[in-house]
Amino acid sequence: MAMQALAPWACDPAQTRGRRFAEVVAPTRSDHQRDRDRIVHSSAFRRLVYKTQVFLNHEGDLFRTRLTHSLEVAQLGRSIARPLGLNEDLVEAICLAHDLGHTPFGHAGQDMLNACMRPWGGFEHNLQSLRVVDQLEERYPEFDGLNLTFEAREGILKHCSQANAQKLEAQEPGGVAARFLQGGQPSLEAQLCNLADAIAYNAHDVDDGLRSGYLTWEQLLTVPLVARYHAQALAQHPQLAQAEYQRRLLYETIRRMLSDQVYDVIATTRQRIAAAGVDSVAAVRAHPDKLVAFSADMARESQALKQFLFRNLYRHAEVTQTMDHAQTVVQDLFSLYLARPQEMKPRHAAKAQAAASEAGRARAVADFVAGMTDRYAAHEHERLTGKRLLV
Numbered sequence: 476m477a478m479q480a481l482a483p484w485a486c487d488p489a490q491t492r493g494r495r496f497a498e499v500v501a502p503t504r505s506d507h508q509r510d511r512d513r514i515v516h517s518s519a520f521r522r523l524v525y526k527t528q529v530f531l532n533h534e535g536d537l538f539r540t541r542l543t544h545s546l547e548v549a550q551l552g553r554s555i556a557r558p559l560g561l562n563e564d565l566v567e568a569i570c571l572a573h574d575l576g577h578t579p580f581g582h583a584g585q586d587m588l589n590a591c592m593r594p595w596g597g598f599e600h601n602l603q604s605l606r607v608v609d610q611l612e613e614r615y616p617e618f619d620g621l622n623l624t625f626e627a628r629e630g631i632l633k634h635c636s637q638a639n640a641q642k643l644e645a646q647e648p649g650g651v652a653a654r655f656l657q658g659g660q661p662s663l664e665a666q667l668c669n670l671a672d673a674i675a676y677n678a679h680d681v682d683d684g685l686r687s688g689y690l691t692w693e694q695l696l697t698v699p700l701v702a703r704y705h706a707q708a709l710a711q712h713p714q715l716a717q718a719e720y721q722r723r724l725l726y727e728t729i730r731r732m733l734s735d736q737v738y739d740v741i742a743t744t745r746q747r748i749a750a751a752g753v754d755s756v757a758a759v760r761a762h763p764d765k766l767v768a769f770s771a772d773m774a775r776e777s778q779a780l781k782q783f784l785f786r787n788l789y790r791h792a793e794v795t796q797t798m799d800h801a802q803t804v805v806q807d808l809f810s811l812y813l814a815r816p817q818e819m820k821p822r823h824a825a826k827a828q829a830a831a832s833e834a835g836r837a838r839a840v841a842d843f844v845a846g847m848t849d850r851y852a853a854h855e856h857e858r859l860t861g862k863r864l865l866v
Contacts, residue, residue, distance in 0.1 A: 482560025483754045486662050490756075492625035495609075495647075496618045510627040511568040517614070517621060519575040519607045520545075525848030526574075527581040527801075538686070539679045541574045547679060548573065551737065552671040558741050559748075561664050568623070569630030569668040576603025578845045579852040580801035582789075587802040591809040592841050595834040601634045603845050605651070611842055625651065630665035659760050663744075666767035674736050677780050678729050684788040685725060698783045700776040704731035739773040800864040804856040805844060811859050812840045818859060819843050 481487055488505035501509055514520055523542035539547075549570035556566040577600045578584035589598040605628060609620040623631075629651045635643070643652035654661060681701065684690035696702045708727040709716055715724040747766045753759050759766065769777060788794065812819050813836065816827035820843070827839035847855070853865040 480560065481562060484663055484748060484756060484759050485560055486562045486565050486626045486664055486756055488562065488564070488624075494622045494624055496622050498622065505564060506624050507562060507564040507568055507627065510621075510623045511564055511571065513614075513621045513623065514568055514572045514575070514608070517575070517607075517612050519612060519846065520571065522846065522848050523574060523577075525850055526577060526579055527584070527849050538683050541577055544675060544679065545571050545574055547675045548668065548671045551674055551733070552668055554737055555667055555671065555740055555744075556664065559663070559667075559744055561667060562626075565626055565630070565662075565664045566667055566671075568627045569665060570671060572604060572608060572623075572627065572631050573633065573668060573672060574600070574604065575607045575631075576600045576605070576845060578603075578805065579847045579849045580798065580805065583798035583801050584805050584852075587805040588809065588841060588844060591806060592837060595837040596638065597636070598841055598845070599634065599636060599639060600845075601632055602639050603842075605632045606842070607846075611846070626662060626664070629654075629661050630668055633661070633665065633669050654760070658763070660762055660765055661760065662756055663748075663759055663767055666765050667740075667744075670740060670767055670769070673777065673781070674733065674740075677777060677784065678733050680784050680788060681780075682725060682729060684784065689788055689791045689793060694783075694787055698780050700732060700780045701728065704728045704735070707731055736769070736773060736777065739770050740767065743768055743770045743773075797865070801849075804852055804864055807860060808844055808847075808852060808856055809840055812843065813837060816840065 486507070488507045491506050494506075500506070504512070520542070523545060524540055526541040549567045552566040552570040553563050555561075556563045578588050578598075585598065585600050592598040607620075608623050608628065608631060611619070612621050613619065615622065632643075632651050635652055635655045637655065640652040640655035643650065644656055660666065681690070681695065685692070685695065692705075696705060705724070705728045708724060708731060712727065714720060715727065744767045747764075747768060751758075751762055751764075751766060753762060753766070768774070812827070816824045816836065816839070818824070819827065819840070823839060823843040826842075827836045830836040830839055844852070849865075853863075856865075857863050
C-alpha cells in the first residue's frame with residue numbers, strides 16, 4: 476500500500492499508540508484512514524447537517540451547518556498538512572470529528588446545557604465529542620463507540636477542564652487527558668486542526684453574516700484583514716465594484732484571506748519547528764509551546780476579526796433573540812426528560828432509568844439532548860410543551 480511521505484515530527488500510522496480494543500489491521504487502509512472512515516459513517520456525523528453553526532438550519536438553505544463547517548475545516552487542514560509533511564488522514568479524521576459532541580443551536584445550546592448540568596459536572600462539547608466516539612455510537616458488536624486510535628482521540632479532546640481530565644485519567648492512566656494534568660502538547664496534527672477550525676469559522680461567518688444582512692460591507696471594511704483583501708480584489712478586478720458582482724467580490728475577498736492565512740501558518744510553523752529542533756512526535760508533545768501557529772501579525776489580525784464577529788454578528792439582536800428561544804428549548808427539554816425519562820427514545824430512557832445515581836441519570840439526559848438536531852429539538856419541545864418557539 477502506497478503511503479504518504481511523512482516528516483519525522485508527524486504521526487506515523489505504523490507507530491500508532493493503538494486503539495482501546497485491539498483489532499486486526501486492515502489490508503488496504505492505515506489506522507488513521509479507518510478512523511476517518513468510521514467518523515464519516517457515524518450517526519453523529521450525519522446529524523451535523525441539521526445542527527446550527529450561527530444560523531438555525533431552517534433560516535436559509537445556504538448558511539453553514541456543523542457538517543459543512545467540519546468539511547471546510549478538513550479541507551483547510553489537509554491543505555496545510557501536506558506541505559508540512561503531516562499525516563493528512565489523521566488531520567482529516569480529527570477535523571471531521573471535532574464537533575460531533577456539539578449540541579443543537581450552536582454555542583447557545585452548549586452554554587445552556589452546561590448550566591443545566593452544573594450540579595453534575597457541567598457539559599463540555601469537546602469532552603462530549605470524545606464520549607460520542609468512545610461510548611455513544613453503537614455500531615459494533617465487540618465494543619461501544621468507534622474505537623478510534625489514540626492519536627485521533629487526542630485531537631478530538633482539544634480542551635478539557637482539570638476536573639474532567641482527572642476523571643478521564645483515572646479511567647485511562649496516561650491517556651488522552653494526561654497532557655491537561657502534566658503539561659505538554661498534543662500532536663502537530665491536533666494542533667493544526669485547532670487552527671484550521673478558527674480559520675474556517677472566521678471566513679465562513681463573514682460570508683454568512685453578509686448573506687443574512689446582519690453584516691454590511693461598510694462594517695466589514697473596518698476590519699483590516701477583510702479590508703486588505705477586498706482592496707486587492709478590486710485592484711485586480713475593477714469590474715467587481717459593480718452591484719451585480721457583489722457575491723463574486725465577497726468570494727474573491729474571502730479566497731484571498733483564506734489563502735494568505737494558510738500560507739502564513741505553513742511558513743510560521745516551519746520556522747517554529749526548525750527553531751524548536753523537534754525531530755519526533757515525542758519531542759513535539761514534550762515541547763512547552765504549540766508549534767502550529769500564525770505569525771504575530773496574522774494572529775493579531777485574525778483575533779481582531781474574531782472580536783468583530785462576536786460584537787456584530789454573534790451578538791446581533793436578531794441572532795440573540797433566536798438563541799434566547801433556543802436556550803429555553805434546551806432548558807425545558809432537559810428538565811422535562813430528567814423528570815420523565817420515559818419521554819425520551821427507548822434506549823436513552825432505559826439508560827437514564829438504569830442509572831445508579833442522579834448524576835448518571837442527568838448525564839444520560841444530557842447525552843440525548845446534545846445529540847439532537849435543531850429541528851428535532853424544536854419538534855420535541857413543541858410536543859412536550861405545546862409551545863412553538865422556533866419556526
